[in-house]
Amino acid sequence: xxxxxxxxxxxxxxxxxxxxxxxxxxxxxxxxxxxxxxxxxxxxxxxxxxxxxxxxxxxxxxxxxxxxxxxxxxxxxxxxxxxxxxxxxxxxxxxxxxxxxxxxxxxxxxxxxxxxxxxxxxxxxxxxxxxxxxxxxxxxxxxxxxxxxxxxxxxxxxxxxxxxxxxxxxxxxxxxxxxxxxxxxxxxxxxxxxxxxxxxxxxxxxxxxxxxxxxxxxxxxxxxxxxxxxxxxxxxxxxxxxxxxxxxxxxx
Amino acid sequence: xxxxxxxxxxxxxxxxxxxxxxxxxxxxxxxxxxxxxxxxxxxxxxxxxxxxxxxxxxxxxxxxxxxxxxxxxxxxxxxxxxxxxxxxxxxxxxxxxxxxxxxxxxxxxxxxxxxxxxxxxxxxxxxxxxxxxxxxxxxxxxxxxxxxxxxxxxxxxxxxxxxxxxxxxxxxxxxxxxxxxxxxxxxxxxxxxxxxxxxxxxxxxxxxxxxxxxxxxxxxxxxxxxxxxxxxxxxxxxxxxxxxxxxxxxxxxxxxxxxxxxxxxxxxxxxxxxxxxxxxxxxxxxxxxxxxxxxxxxxxxxxxxxxxxxxxxxxxxxxxxxxxxxxxxxxxxxxxxxxxxxxxxxxxxxxxxxxxxxxxxxxxxxxxxxxxxxxxxxxxxxxxx
Amino acid sequence: xxxxxxxxxxxxxxxxxxxxxxxxxxxxxxxxxxxxxxxxxxxxxxxxxxxxxxxxxxxxxxxxxxxxxxxxxxxxxxxxxxxxxxxxxxxxxxxxxxxxxxxxxxxxxxxxxxxxxxxxxxxxxxxx
Numbered sequence: 001x002x003x004x005x006x007x008x009x010x011x012x013x014x015x016x017x018x019x020x021x022x023x024x025x026x027x028x029x030x031x032x033x034x035x036x037x038x039x040x041x042x043x044x045x046x047x048x049x050x051x052x053x054x055x056x057x058x059x060x061x062x063x064x065x066x067x068x069x070x071x072x073x074x075x076x077x078x079x080x081x082x083x084x085x086x087x088x089x090x091x092x093x094x095x096x097x098x099x100x101x102x103x104x105x106x107x108x109x110x111x112x113x114x115x116x117x118x119x120x121x122x123x124x125x126x127x128x129x130x131x132x133x134x135x136x137x138x139x140x141x142x143x144x145x146x147x148x149x150x151x152x153x154x155x156x157x158x159x160x161x162x163x164x165x166x167x168x169x170x171x172x173x174x175x176x177x178x179x180x181x182x183x184x185x186x187x188x189x190x191x192x193x194x195x196x197x198x199x200x201x202x203x204x205x206x207x208x209x210x211x212x213x214x215x216x217x218x219x220x221x222x223x224x225x226x227x228x229x230x231x232x233x234x235x236x237x238x239x240x241x242x243x244x245x246x247x248x249x250x251x252x
Numbered sequence: 253x254x255x256x257x258x259x260x261x262x263x264x265x266x267x268x269x270x271x272x273x274x275x276x277x278x279x280x281x282x283x284x285x286x287x288x289x290x291x292x293x294x295x296x297x298x299x300x301x302x303x304x305x306x307x308x309x310x311x312x313x314x315x316x317x318x319x320x321x322x323x324x325x326x327x328x329x330x331x332x333x334x335x336x337x338x339x340x341x342x343x344x345x346x347x348x349x350x351x352x353x354x355x356x357x358x359x360x361x362x363x364x365x366x367x368x369x370x371x372x373x374x375x376x377x378x379x380x381x382x383x384x385x386x387x388x389x390x391x392x393x394x395x396x397x398x399x400x401x402x403x404x405x406x407x408x409x410x411x412x413x414x415x416x417x418x419x420x421x422x423x424x425x426x427x428x429x430x431x432x433x434x435x436x437x438x439x440x441x442x443x444x445x446x447x448x449x450x451x452x453x454x455x456x457x458x459x460x461x462x463x464x465x466x467x468x469x470x471x472x473x474x475x476x477x478x479x480x481x482x483x484x485x486x487x488x489x490x491x492x493x494x495x496x497x498x499x500x501x502x503x504x505x506x507x508x509x510x511x512x513x514x515x516x517x518x519x520x521x522x523x524x525x526x527x528x529x530x531x532x533x534x535x536x537x538x539x540x541x542x543x544x545x546x547x548x549x550x551x552x553x554x555x556x557x558x559x560x561x562x563x564x565x566x567x568x569x570x571x572x573x574x575x576x577x578x579x580x581x582x583x584x585x586x587x588x589x590x591x592x593x594x595x596x597x598x599x600x601x602x603x604x605x606x607x608x609x610x611x612x613x614x615x616x617x618x619x620x621x622x623x624x625x626x627x628x629x630x631x632x633x634x635x636x637x
Numbered sequence: 638x639x640x641x642x643x644x645x646x647x648x649x650x651x652x653x654x655x656x657x658x659x660x661x662x663x664x665x666x667x668x669x670x671x672x673x674x675x676x677x678x679x680x681x682x683x684x685x686x687x688x689x690x691x692x693x694x695x696x697x698x699x700x701x702x703x704x705x706x707x708x709x710x711x712x713x714x715x716x717x718x719x720x721x722x723x724x725x726x727x728x729x730x731x732x733x734x735x736x737x738x739x740x741x742x743x744x745x746x747x748x749x750x751x752x753x754x755x756x757x758x759x760x761x762x763x764x765x
Contacts, residue, residue: 080297091596124375125376128367128368145367148360149359149378155438165290165291165295184289185361242439
């Protein structure tokens with residue numbers, strides 16, 4: 001069998017790709033060494049509502065997330081895209097509302113995002129596995145595979161997911177070059193900053209909060225700050241009766 | 253066989269041209285939707301499924317309803333249905349095609365739709381919906397083609413088609429059950445999270461589908477020499493009557509559970525439909541129209557005299573079809589999203605582009621039915637008007 | 638054969654049309670130049686040899702996409718100790734900073750519009 005030049009290189013290329021042994025004789029690429037990713041078995045978040053309520057005008061976490069991930073600001077409420085946002089307590093926790101709520105809780109908003117559930121219904125319904133639960137607990141999105149059927153939006157009990165009804169780029173004045181935008185026709189949501197976790201950094205919202213209202217850590221590690229917080233103070237979760245096992249806890 | 257659809261008189265071609273024009277308009281707006289995004293529809297972050305998915309849900313019922321004439325004929329030898337089974341099967345082909353088209357126009361990234369096949373996901377109901385819908389399409393295409401070819405040759409159909417027909421009977425039940433499962437397994441949407449959703453779907457399918465079949469038979473009687481026969485029509489009318497009665501009964505069951513338990517998560521959606529919620533009442537007049545149409549049609553159908561009379565039967569069938577179209581095609585899908593999981597209300601209404609794309613798909617279905625029925629009748633020599 | 642004249646005429650017209658790109662360019666003396674790529678200066682080299690990148694960068698990017706997004710497998714250490722992260726924006730475009738004088742040149746030449754740029758941002762002004 002004769003192999004022509006192009007075919008030989010194709011074969012060579014594929015072999016090299018398979019073995020992941022690239023360039024010969026090249027010098028070491030200059031630059032800083034790569035950071036170690038954060039290690040964890042079950043990432044979760046704790047939101048200290050009491051601390052957050054002391055600064056009701058603050059939106060630093062939302063701005064940090066929106067900037068880090070090129071979340072567009074769309075004026076038409078029907079097409080809005082939210083990864084992390086504020087919502088009145090009664091909307092976030094309908095089963096906890098009553099007319100005798102402390103004024104503080106009743107009037108100040110709760111901070112909502114994807115709960116990265118342990119038993120996520122959105123993952124169960126996705127027909128292409130464009131969303132799946134990673135081993136370390138993050139509910140991931142693959143924007144390359146999503147066909148935009150929006151079944152996951154129907155399945156999410158928390159309203160955490162948004163769809164790109166139009167091209168989001170028209171609403172991004174200064175996109176962050178370090179993260180892609182999305183395109184019209186795919187669903188998106190909070191991704192627990194998995195790209196930052198891979199570089200050893202905590203989520204953008206947690207880092208941005210100046211008042212220590214957001215905590216991030218490994219729920220499987222009994223010594224982690226989030227676990228210790230949960231031991232010391234009572235926490236609630238959104239719609240716990242649905243069996244989704246949300247991993248975002250709220251200290252009231 | 254297909255060439256039979258290409259010869260016709262002025263009336264036929266005028267009808268075809270009108271349908272093609274409507275399809276063309278729909279296609280033009282679909283190209284616009286591909287360019288701009290699904291934002292040109294009335295859907296929103298809160299109401300993320302709308303008219304397209306509702307039409308798909310309704311048409312799955314129409315497609316499944318072929319079983320209401322196929323089953324009695326093949327399993328219980330109800331000879332009167334001999335002439336109409338082919339009409340039911342061909343209607344099923346058109347209806348399933350429309351279902352698939354409505355799903356495609358609803359996708360945000362339709363060029364990726366093969367991902368459902370490339371990455372099969374058995375724990376997703378949408379995956380199974382893709383399987384059963386395409387399977388049903390294939391079954392009905394095979395069955396109808398084989399039957400027509402056999403008729404043309406004046407022979408009985410080949411023996412192997414019998415088990416295929418039996419399979420299609422089971423499959424018809426499955427397509428609408430699986431479609432109901434898309435909705436009835438979602439903890440997030442209490443309006444849909446009810447075991448009676450699948451039975452409701454089937455009952456409404458088996459009333460609206462055969463009602464449409466009766467109307468089509470009456471139209472054929474007017475425009476061709478085809479006569480389904482009094483026996484067939486009266487039996488199908490009886491099926492519509494019982495199915496509609498069951499359908500109304502199921503709706504009343506839902507209303508009882510919601511309103512007697514007084515659980516807000518259940519009551520709110522029905523309130524939105526029939527009374528309005530926090531000043532939002534877009535669907536209220538439509539739902540009451542659906543109720544009145546259902547009651548009046550049922551009364552006409554239950555009374556044997558009005559069920560036999562051609563005019564009253566026609567009105568009753570139109571009423572049943574319209575009532576169920578409003579219920580499934582307007583009420584059912586949107587209401588699952590109102591209010592949203594946070595208790596907020598965003599209303600929905602289809603926009604003009606959305607409506608024109610949908611009408612274009614319906615026109616395509618009508619064109620398919622026209623062409624198929626023309627071929628079937630021509631094969632049987634019952635064409636002339 | 639029946640209608641022999643028409644068939645032959647049709648065949649001739651077909652052949653003329655289908656070979657038009659070849660004889661038209663010969664006739665009008667069109668200058669066909671291979672695309673001139675602006676390579677990055679002062680960089681140690683690409684992640685794979687040039688010939689392999691030319692042939693396989695599409696497959697490479699597809700593999701990287703699934704490795705990074707779906708398996709979280711980001712870091713590669715080469716045999717000679719270089720480490721890099723699999724990333725279109727940060728690694729590829731970290732060196733090839735001007736998309737219009739590099740990526741676009743060949744893509745325009747072969748009339749290919751990869752949809753990567755619908756989402757992935759290129760330095761110097763963003764989208765393609």
